[in-house]
Amino acid sequence: MNSMSLTTLERGKTTIDAAALEALSTQLRGTVLREGDGAYDEARSIWNAMIDRRPGLIVRCAGAADVIAAVNFARENRLLVAVRGGGHNIAGSAVCDGGLMIDLSPMKSVRVDPPTRRVWVEPGATLADVDQETQAFELAIPTGINSTTGISGLTLGGGFGWLTRKFGLTIDNLLSADVVTADGKLLRASQTENPDMFWALRGGGGNFGIVTAFEFKLHRVGPQVLSGLVVHPFADAQAVLREYRDALELAPDELTCWVVMRQAPPLPFLPAEWHGKEVLVLAMCYCGDLQEGKRATKRLRAIGTPIVDVVGPNPLTGWQQAFDPLLTSGARNYWKSHDFTGLSDSAIEVVTSAIAKLPGPECEIFIGHVGGAAGRVKADETAFPQRSAHFVMNVHARWREPKMDKACIDWARGIYEATRPYAAGTAYVNFMPEDEADRVEAAYGGNYRRLVEIKQRYDPLNLFRMNQNLRPKEKLQAA
Secondary structure, three states: OOOEEEEEOOOOEEEEOHHHHHHHHHHOOOEEEOOOOOOHHHHHOOOOOOOOOOOOEEEEOOOHHHHHHHHHHHHHOOEOEEEEOOOOOOOOOOOOOOOEEEEOOOOOOEEEEHHHOEEEEOOOOEHHHHHHHHHHHOEEOOOOOOOOOEHHHHHHHOOOOOOHHHHOOOHHHEEEEEEEOOOOOEEEEEOOOOHHHHHHHOOOHHHOOEEEEEEEEOEEOOOEEEEEEEEEEHHHHHHHHHHHHHHHHHOOOOEEEEEEEEEOOOOOOOOHHHOOOEEEEEEEEEOOOHHHHHHHOHHHHOOOOOOEEOOEEEEHHHHHOOOHHHOOOOOEEEEEEEEEOOOOHHHHHHHHHHHOOOOOOOOEEEEEEOOHHHHHOOOOOOOOOOOOOOEEEEEEEEEOOHHHHHHHHHHHHHHHHHHHHHOOOOOOHHHOOOOOHHHHHHHHHHHHHHHHHHHHHHOOOOOOOOOOOOOOHHHHHHO
C-alpha cells in the first residue's frame, strides 16, 4: 500500500505514509478501500444521487474494534471524517471528499430477546432488517416509512413513522447505546450510565460519537395492521385536507394518517386514466385490533369521493415497504420541511397551490401525522425538542437529470418560504439538506445550548462534523 494524501479537518491536505496505512489495515477485521479498488464505487454510493463525493480512504468496519481503530487513525492524523450507516441521509453526510469514510454498513446484526421484549441492533442494519427479525416474534420498534433507511441515522435524528403515535419516536424506545467517542473510547450510554450522552444521542444526530450498538424496547404489534391508501382527485384537495385535519382531532393513538400529493404513479389498483395526473393520497395505518381499526378509520375513509380505497389488513412488514418503489436509490433529491402544530386553511391553500407547479413527475409534498405518544414527552426530556408538532411537511423534489436541478430545487425552496408563516419554527434534522446549517440552532430550540456543551465535553476537536453540526462551545464562541 503506497502513501497517500488525505483531506484534513481544516480542509487542507496531509500525507499518510505507507507504513501508517499498513498498520491501520492490520488492526482491522474489516477492509480498507481506496480509489481504484473494486468495491470502492459501491461503498461511496448513497441513496441521494446528487451526492458524488470521493473519500480518500474507506474503512469498512466489521465491529466496534474496527470503529475504534478508524477513529483513532482519523484523530491522530486530524482527518476529515464521514460516517456511513444506511447512506440514506438527504444531506449526504455519509460521504466526504478526500477524507476518511467510516463505513458501518457491514455491521447488520439484529438480535431479539422475546421474553424481555428487547432488541440489539448494529448500526448498519436497515429498517427492513429490523422488521424482519422483530416481526418473527410479532414485535416491533416504531421507525420510519421507507424500509431501506438505516436504523442508525434515523434513530439519532429522532425517528417517526406509522407506529409513532402509539409508541413514541424511535428514540423514545432506545434503552442504551454503545458509543465510540472521539478519543477512541467505547462507552455505554443509558439513563444510568453517561446520562448526558444518552440524552444527546436521542435526537442530537451523529455529533457525539459513533454508535456501534443500539438497545431498544419492543412492542407487541402485528403480524397484520389495517393499512392502505385512499386516493382522491386533486381537484378536491383543499376540501379533503380540511376534513382530514378535523377528523384527526379525535384520532386514537393507534391511528396514523399521512398525506401525499403528487402525480399518480402507475399503481395496479388505480384506473389507468389517472396515471400521471395529480392526486391526493391519504395513507393510513391502524396498529391495534383490526375491527377497531375499521371503526377508527371510518371518518377518514368517508371523506369526499375517492377514486379508490384499498385500505385493508396487511402484514406490517409489507406496509413498512409500501413506499419503497417510489423512493429507490439513484434519483436526485432535495428536501425542504417545516413542523406545524396545526394545518390552517391558509396553509392548506398555499401547499395545494404548489402542486399545480410540479416540476417533475416524481416530485411530491407529504404531510406526516405525528403527536400522540410522541407529543406527551417533555421537550427537554430528550434532545429532540419539537414535541408539540402535530404535522410535519416535507417538500420532496425528486428528479433524474442534472439539467432539472435548478427548477426542482427552486420549487422546493419556494414552497418552504411560502409556508414559513404557518410553521412552528423547529425542524426535523433528518429532513434537512446540506445547505441548512443556519437552521440547526432553531431546529433544537431550547435544547441547543445544552447540546453544544455536551459536544464540547465529548468532541472538542469536532471530529464528527459531517452532520447537521453542533459546533463545540469554544469554536462557537470564537466565531
